[in-house]
Amino acid sequence: MEKKIAILGSTGSIGTNALRVIESLGPEYQVFALSAHSNIELLAQQAKKYKPDFIAVTNPRFAQELHDLIGDLDVEILSGPEGLVQIAQLDDIDIVLAAVVGSAGLPALLAAAEKGKKLAIANKEPLVIAGQLLLEKTKKNGGSIIPVDSEHSAVFQAMQSGKHEEVHKIILTASGGPFRKFSLEDIENATLEQALVHPVWDMGPKITIDSATMMNKAFEVIEARWLFDMPSEKLDVLIHPESIIHSLVEFVDGSIIAQMGVPDMCLPIQYALTYPNRVPGISRRLRLEEVGSLTFHKPNMEIFRALRLGFEVARIGGTTAVVFNAANEAAVEEFMAGRIKFVNIVELIEYCLNKHSNKNNVSLEELLETDIWARKQVKKYLQSGNKSII
Numbered sequence: 001m002e003k004k005i006a007i008l009g010s011t012g013s014i015g016t017n018a019l020r021v022i023e024s025l026g027p028e029y030q031v032f033a034l035s036a037h038s039n040i041e042l043l044a045q046q047a048k049k050y051k052p053d054f055i056a057v058t059n060p061r062f063a064q065e066l067h068d069l070i071g072d073l074d075v076e077i078l079s080g081p082e083g084l085v086q087i088a089q090l091d092d093i094d095i096v097l098a099a100v101v102g103s104a105g106l107p108a109l110l111a112a113a114e115k116g117k118k119l120a121i122a123n124k125e126p127l128v129i130a131g132q133l134l135l136e137k138t139k140k141n142g143g144s145i146i147p148v149d150s151e152h153s154a155v156f157q158a159m160q161s162g163k164h165e166e167v168h169k170i171i172l173t174a175s176g177g178p179f180r181k182f183s184l185e186d187i188e189n190a191t192l193e194q195a196l197v198h199p200v201w202d203m204g205p206k207i208t209i210d211s212a213t214m215m216n217k218a219f220e221v222i223e224a225r226w227l228f229d230m231p232s233e234k235l236d237v238l239i240h241p242e243s244i245i246h247s248l249v250e251f252v253d254g255s256i257i258a259q260m261g262v263p264d265m266c267l268p269i270q271y272a273l274t275y276p277n278r279v280p281g282i283s284r285r286l287r288l289e290e291v292g293s294l295t296f297h298k299p300n301m302e303i304f305r306a307l308r309l310g311f312e313v314a315r316i317g318g319t320t321a322v323v324f325n326a327a328n329e330a331a332v333e334e335f336m337a338g339r340i341k342f343v344n345i346v347e348l349i350e351y352c353l354n355k356h357s358n359k360n361n362v363s364l365e366e367l368l369e370t371d372i373w374a375r376k377q378v379k380k381y382l383q384s385g386n387k388s389i390i
């Protein structure tokens with residue numbers, strides 16, 4: 001049976017890999033809709049190559065230019081954030097692959113869940129801020145969620161070895177990011193260039209910086225809390241610099257099931273698209289004899305305070321997770337623009353969390369209001385010229 005796919009964020013790192021995977025899977029898998037935010041040149045190239053029925057540019061300023069680039073190609077062009085929501089809800093679509101960066105992907109994911117779609121989710125921020133809501137909506141409307149994040153894909157696969165109540169612990173592995181061997185003093189002087197070079201994974205800039213602070217792992221702890229319905233006490237993180245084991249599930253009898261593979265996002269992307277089937281793919285095969293040894297150690301939560309916060313936020317949930325994410329998005333933007341230092345990212349997040357009073361079981365509107373509130377706190381704090389920052 002033919003499968004029609006929408007890729008939300010087709011011009012990014014996950015999006016472009018997803019297109020390679022779909023191309024390799026053959027005619028059964030069809031690119032039905034694509035979206036970009038501002039990279040309309042690449043979006044137009046993708047439209048010409050993959051011939052989708054719909055494309056969307058979420059930044060409306062680029063809509064006219066996109067029309068000009070597309071010319072007389074037979075494709076419907078949508079624009080603005082609502083264009084992304086429209087795409088996610090199209091009746092013909094079987095699978096929505098969420099590969100947008102940041103919380104901007106949330107409305108479209110909720111819309112797709114409302115329609116009972118199969119959701120292949122790489123875009124972690126919506127799961128962090130509204131995991132409970134998204135899971136409830138998906139279940140209520142007969143949809144499903146297959147994680148694309150390599151760690152959660154690994155856990156999803158390992159979980160199939162036992163029952164939910166037989167899980168003792170979920171162990172998420174982490175490469176440790178570019179600053180794994182840095183001291184507190186080194187981190188104090190870390191530059192944007194250093195933060196943008198990941199030792200293992202080739203990813204978009206935001207997630208690469210999140211890996212350097214270990215916010216990315218903190219997000220993954222929160223994601224796992226919702227995706228696998230596990231309390232934070234049953235979640236753990238281990239540094240595994242080789243990034244061969246993508247995560248593990250320990251069962252009550254002491255058995256630990258690990259999923260291994262080369263560090264290549266094409267593998268979890270393909271698994272999410274073809275699940276429950278497995279087919280040959282384009283990822284290089286893992287040769288364990290070439291890897292030699294695998295090492296593991298506990299993360300240093302004194303240096304990587306973001307990770308400690310992540311466990312705390314996973315325990316509290318509610319609007320605290322929204323503040324955690326929004327303050328990080330705003331702070332990372334400031335860091336990328338050269339207005340704050342690397343260490344200030346986590347300081348700003350802690351500042352916002354300390355000012356916030358948590359609320360549980362809130363509506364989407366309240367979640368979005370909290371998101372705006374947290375971003376404003378970051379701006380205000382920086383405008384106040386507080387000397388402990390910068």
Ligand SMILES: NC(=O)c1ccc[n+]([C@@H]2O[C@H](COP(=O)([O-])OP(=O)(O)OC[C@H]3O[C@@H](n4cnc5c(N)ncnc54)[C@H](OP(=O)(O)O)[C@@H]3O)[C@@H](O)[C@H]2O)c1
Pocket residue numbers: 008009010011012013014015035036037038039040058084098099100101102104105122123124125148149150201202203204205206207265
């Ligand atoms: N990259 C990885 O290996 C990896 C692994 C696991 C999870 N993830 C998660 O997957 C998501 C995508 O990561 P990525 O590395 O692929 O990011 P990326 O390379 O920065 O690509 C982001 C995509 O989102 C679009 N976009 C940017 N801002 C947007 C907005 N405001 N509204 C709608 N679309 C917007 C971009 O369009 P333009 O190109 O036009 O800007 C692009 O298509 C993130 O949530 C990340 O945490 C990524």
